[in-house]
Amino acid sequence: MPNCQNCKQNFEITEDDKAFYQKLEVPEPTWCPECRMIRRLLFRNERTWHRRTCDATGGSMLSMFREDSPFTVYNNEYWKSDKWDPLEYGKEYDFSKSFFEQFKKLFQKTPHPNLIQKNLINSEYANYTLNTKNCYFVASTDTAEDCMYSFGAVLGARECLDVHQSHKVELCYEILDCTNSSKLRFSEACTNCTDSWLLYDCINCSDCVGCVGLRNKSHYIFNEKLSKEEYKKRLSKLRLGTFSGVQNAQQTFKKLKTKTPRKFAAILKSENVLGDDITNSRNLYWCFNARNDIENCRYGFRLHQGVKDGADAFIVWNGAELFYEAVSVTAQNVKYSAFIWGGFDVQYSYNCFDSNHIFGCVGLRSKEYCIFNKQYSKEEYEELVPKIIKQMKEKTYTDKKGRVYSYGEFFPTDLSPFAYNETLAQDYYPKTKEAAKSFGCAWQEPETKKYTITLPIDSITDDIEDAKDSITEQIIGCAHGGTCTEPCATAFKILPQELTFYRRLGVPLPRLCPQCRHMERVRLKNPINLWHRKCQCAGEKSENEVYQNTSTHSHHGVDHCPKEFETAYSPDRKEIIYCEKCYQAETS
Ligand SMILES: [Zn+2]
Numbered sequence: 001m002p003n004c005q006n007c008k009q010n011f012e013i014t015e016d017d018k019a020f021y022q023k024l025e026v027p028e029p030t031w032c033p034e035c036r037m038i039r040r041l042l043f044r045n046e047r048t049w050h051r052r053t054c055d056a057t058g059g060s061m062l063s064m065f066r067e068d069s070p071f072t073v074y075n076n077e078y079w080k081s082d083k084w085d086p087l088e089y090g091k092e093y094d095f096s097k098s099f100f101e102q103f104k105k106l107f108q109k110t111p112h113p114n115l116i117q118k119n120l121i122n123s124e125y126a127n128y129t130l131n132t133k134n135c136y137f138v139a140s141t142d143t144a145e146d147c148m149y150s151f152g153a154v155l156g157a158r159e160c161l162d163v164h165q166s167h168k169v170e171l172c173y174e175i176l177d178c179t180n181s182s183k184l185r186f187s188e189a190c191t192n193c194t195d196s197w198l199l200y201d202c203i204n205c206s207d208c209v210g211c212v213g214l215r216n217k218s219h220y221i222f223n224e225k226l227s228k229e230e231y232k233k234r235l236s237k238l239r240l241g242t243f244s245g246v247q248n249a250q251q252t253f254k255k256l257k258t259k260t261p262r263k264f265a266a267i268l269k270s271e272n273v274l275g276d277d278i279t280n281s282r283n284l285y286w287c288f289n290a291r292n293d294i295e296n297c298r299y300g301f302r303l304h305q306g307v308k309d310g311a312d313a314f315i316v317w318n319g320a321e322l323f324y325e326a327v328s329v330t331a332q333n334v335k336y337s338a339f340i341w342g343g344f345d346v347q348y349s350y351n352c353f354d355s356n357h358i359f360g361c362v363g364l365r366s367k368e369y370c371i372f373n374k375q376y377s378k379e380e381y382e383e384l385v386p387k388i389i390k391q392m393k394e395k396t397y398t399d400k401k402g403r404v405y406s407y408g409e410f411f412p413t414d415l416s417p418f419a420y421n422e423t424l425a426q427d428y429y430p431k432t433k434e435a436a437k438s439f440g441c442a443w444q445e446p447e448t449k450k451y452t453i454t455l456p457i458d459s460i461t462d463d464i465e466d467a468k469d470s471i472t473e474q475i476i477g478c479a480h481g482g483t484c485t486e487p488c489a490t491a492f493k494i495l496p497q498e499l500t501f502y503r504r505l506g507v508p509l510p511r512l513c514p515q516c517r518h519m520e521r522v523r524l525k526n527p528i529n530l531w532h533r534k535c536q537c538a539g540e541k542s543e544n545e546v547y548q549n550t551s552t553h554s555h556h557g558v559d560h561c562p563k564e565f566e567t568a569y570s571p572d573r574k575e576i577i578y579c580e581k582c583y584q585a586e587t588s
């Protein structure tokens with residue numbers, strides 16, 4: 001078994017892995033799957049924006065890059081214009097130096113946009129977004145309109161607030177992992193649901209509150225069937241337009257969530273898949289959040305909409321094929337690259353749109369046959385690339401941690417423009433400052449915020465009906481007050497369009513800043529990891545005796561179910577984890 005260059009643990013390279021590496025003509029990895037995943041996440045800073053100067057215009061702007069960072073940063077409008085040419089930064093490849101040493105220089109010198117955006121209308125505060133209209137403070141979205149405070153793989157959303165990893169949703173508030181749904185509030189992992197509150201793992205449900213694992217139901221409260229009239233009465237008694245009402249309902253809902261058996265993995269309509277949060281997909285290995293027609297992929301996180309034949313990917317979507325060590329890619333045949341939107345045959349490139357046959361390039365738009373941002377003919381390109389690959393294997397790059405980078409490795413961690421705690425690595429693999437440094441990463445001390453809070457959080461109205469228009473003039477203190485471990489903004493404002501939204505959905509005003517609200521959603525997610533466990537169905541009851549089975553299971557009688565599986569629920573979790581069959585027997 002190979003030993004991971006980074007964590008020094010042994011890891012497995014399976015026969016299927018080997019077949020894949022041969023097919024894509026890539027060397028076998030020298031880092032374990034988890035270290036590889038973290039290394040990719042280090043290049044994505046979705047929400048930590050700094051005020052800084054535009055290096056082209058001298059104007060002030062918000063940017064992923066700090067003012068003191070060595071990167072050249074232009075505001076988006078200027079970056080997208082013809083006022084500068086990325087090929088001006090082109091360099092002849094120097095065979096006496098290592099690839100990464102040279103790439104680092106080009107990477108820092110070639111201008112980057114303050115935030116990465118494509119096809120935007122009236123959505124200035126948006127990062128890693130495509131086809132976005134009238135949105136405010138969103139990141140990682142494709143096709144969104146009138147949305148706010150939504151981060152992380154939101155595809156096809158209209159009039160939503162506080163959404164995470166959801167597809168085709170409308171008029172939703174505080175949801176994650178939901179698909180084809182509308183008017184959902186405070187809900188998780190639901191498909192085809194409408195007009196409901198506090199749902200978990202429900203399909204085809206409407207007019208439900210606080211329910212877990214329901215299928216094709218309406219007028220249920222806390223998994224209890226009610227008549228239409230009774231539902232209306234109980235719903236108004238719950239007073240969900242008040243913060244206290246939602247809190248009370250949430251307590252009952254949370255208890256129901258812990259005492260109802262869960263399926264070992266959220267896998268729906270899929271074949272031969274290993275991982276969690278997978279829908280309509282086939283032949284996946286160690287994949288997380290893979291949705292809508294994903295095929296033959298390995299070691300992936302956030303794979304969406306018709307993606308196939310790839311490995312080691314973080315955010316690959318919309319028809320991408322043949323990719324390896326890829327971050328934010330919607331393109332064909334991409335290796336060791338990040339932010340490649342459109343195009344094909346791309347290696348070791350960063351932030352290039354609609355470009356083909358490029359190697360070691362930064363910031364190109366609609367170019368062909370370029371190496372280190374220098375234009376070549378097709379013949380020259382085809383001759384030079386194999387030579388560089390050969391040289392990369394001979395003249396490797398060694399970082400401060402002694403980790404060796406040859407052809408086949410993703411970008412070294414010390415190339416990341418961001419500190420560990422500015423990136424998605426901190427969202428999904430939270431580390432202390434010391435641990436982040438020992439991973440070879442920088443750490444950013446939180447900036448001291450100096451907001452003058454005009455409305456302390458305990459003075460905010462309980463009932464949305466009592467909220468006055470003037471609330472939009474207040475600077476509200478976040479209930480965490482910067483004391484949490486999250487990147488708390490300490491204060492927040494409610495915008496007029498936001499207040500209209502809360503009134504329309506009848507939800508109470510939030511108590512936390514958008515950053516803290518987002519992190520609460522992320523912390524509800526299972527980790528990107530798998531443990532080998534056994535079904536917790538003990539025959540008539542769950543192993544912990546909390547749940548009484550309602551039917552006789554196929555493993556018969558009072559015997560413990562023998563089924564074992566790989567699950568993203570670690571063994572110390574409180575939830576009751578059942579195998580597919582036992583779960584199905586209890587879910588209707
Ligand atoms: Zn490792």
Ligand SMILES: [Zn+2]
Pocket residue numbers: 478479480481482487488489490491512513514515516517
């Ligand atoms: Zn906060």
Ligand SMILES: [Zn+2]
Pocket residue numbers: 535536537561562563578579580581582583
């Ligand atoms: Zn079972």
Ligand SMILES: [Zn+2]
Pocket residue numbers: 537538539553554555561581582
């Ligand atoms: Zn069972």
